[in-house]
Amino acid sequence: MKKLRYFLPLFLAAFATLAIMSGLASEDTLEIFGNANMDDTINADDEAYIQGIIGGTNKPTEFADANYDGTVDEKDIEQIRQIIAGEEKNLTIMQIIQPHSAPSATREPVTVPLPIKSIAALTGTYGPEMLCALGEEDKIVAIVNDVKKRGELRAFINDTPEVGKTTEWDMEKILTLKPDIVLAYAIYDYSKERKILQEAGIPLVQLNFHVPETYKNETRKLGWMLNKRERVEQLIDFEQEHMDFIKDRVKDLKDEEKPRVFGESYKDLQTGSGNSVSRAIEPCGGINIFKEINGTKEIDPEEVLKKNPQVIIKMTFLTYIPQSGYDATNSSQMAEKAKDIMNRTGWENMDAVKNSRVYILSSDAASLHPSIFNSYVAKWLHPELFEDMDPVAIHNEWLQKFLGEDFKGVYGYPLMEVK
Template sequence: MAFGASLALVGAARSQSFTVTDILGREVALRLPVRRALLGEGRQIHAIAALEGRAAFTRIVGWGEDLEKADPDSYRAYVEGFPDAGRLPKVGSVAAGSFDIEQAVALQPDVLILNQEAESASRDARLVEKLGRAGIAVVYIDFRHAPFRNTDPSLRLLGQLFGREEQAESLIAFRNGQIARVTRPIAAIPDLQRPLVMVDRIPGYSDGCCMSFGNENFGLMVEMAGGRNLGSELLPGTFGTINPETIIARDPDVVIVTGGNWNLLAPGGNWVGLGPGADLAMARRKLEALARRPAFAQGKAVAEQRIHAIWHQFYNSPYQFAALQRIARWLHPELFRDLDPDETMRELHERFLPIPYRPGYWVESSGSQ
């Protein structure tokens, strides 16, 4: 079934009910545009703010605590621009089993927006049925599990919910145009030499080595940017772990670390702190320390100074196109020498977002390309 709204109008002109279709293919009836929305994840604001602009929090009645904990630099930027956002009620996580249905009902939302990964826990808890009895609709979006398939329909669905269809289409056009700035040059070179890339997911958050991505999300970005993703060959799903011995044996040409500010979740960790306004000198020192781990220390990527780090939260937002551009520059610096992902992020903020652009989303080891 096609994603989007089937304009099934019910009732009088001033009381319109529509049926929308979410990314799971579920048909959901509700009145549009919504007046009160509950965000199952705070990080959904990355998409909603791009559609709502200065009205980003006008219709938000509560949100998950994940933005404050897992992406505190973005949280701080939004609270600085919208002080009321800091006073919004925090709701528990459906996926983690801490969601409080009574609290959700008390907030009187028209709709609860959940990420795809919450679907199993939601089904087990019969959340849709319970909230439905209170007149609260539930819809699912996805920027994480299959972002290059589900981002456009997720943005269109949000555009329909908030009555921002034109803005959603503008953002989608911008996003797809920026993606094409990478994929078109890659497609024009059928015999392109593709370096082998290890995407090292959130190293330093824990002591283990090494989580990575399969053939989706950052793994697919590597492939689209003209590389060969090691995880695509070894992992059956979007996420998984590659043992250090395999990394040493395969000796990747390039290592890309994902990092973020996890002071609240893993204080004192060796993770690479990236995000808006990040201290890039500190991030570089921590990246170079991670490069000394046994899985990488004697490898080609470290010897040739092709070890880089990128903001982890690109994996769960509609801004993956900027990460794709940055990865393309790392993998093929000559082919993409005129591509400036910083300028792309700046344009995204100026055209769509209600907060200013603050660099800090990527860093390279000293002397890297």
């Protein structure tokens, strides 16, 4: 039997470099071991590619070692066949982990025994919502505090045990529950928790479902782990359709046609590069007046006045405005917040205030479906371009299709007319 053997850390680093240099790697690459030809799926083409590696006609790639044993051989072909049939006993995925304090991301493989029957979904509300959207809510055995406040999810997880905060877990309780995996954010450092979980034989899987740039890849990884591949593609297609709709409408705008926008975070006079509203401004045809800011920063109100935004979008959620999101019965608190912003000292001559273009938007509209959030933003920035787009209808479509629920509540204020 002809084999290729590698010392594993060198194997991964070398293959990643080779894949990039050869042009095989892309943002659409399915980052699961077994995707030997580095496309967006695992199929018979990967079997053939492995044969080429063994025969010396194909270059090794980062994900060619399907069974992740440090050797590329016929056993990897058998693993690929099992993956295709949904009969694999384990699956190794690549995690892209970058805590807020880290200057760059690290790539860390994790192997997960299959099938997965129980999950501690500790990725805030995003993990539980993703599992519910995939129809896997019965696998959720633990969540973090406050998830039950999300009205959209309450019916699915109302009796699920809580095991602490997003960044402060009750490890004793988690170990008692014995989940098959723990699902967590990739934006926090859980190295201490990982060590404890590893000793108990529980894999820690870190994925981000809330970042538009990584949504497709991260969602696919979970879908393949849970053998929910078709459902995952439906989620991805929904996002792609509505994101592309916005992109197509704003692509030819000149800079002078793009409004200057102040995207305010949850806290007053605070903005940040990583929040949903800041990420949405440019893709929706606006100019972010604080684009140069990395991370989160307090803003001098005089600096906002100096930049004179034409639009202000304030992000919120129920901790800051209780009457927001799914359970809101009216828009009075959102309206009051918009009024408070317009009444800030010295802001009466600001373009956004003079023209009453101050908007409030719940981050629950973003969650793991940023296309919905961006639909609100795009319509506010360019009402004439999006007069036929209805963010509420788009939101309702997602809720009905993926959670089996009808839209209710108040996510954005004020809403604009649909023609």
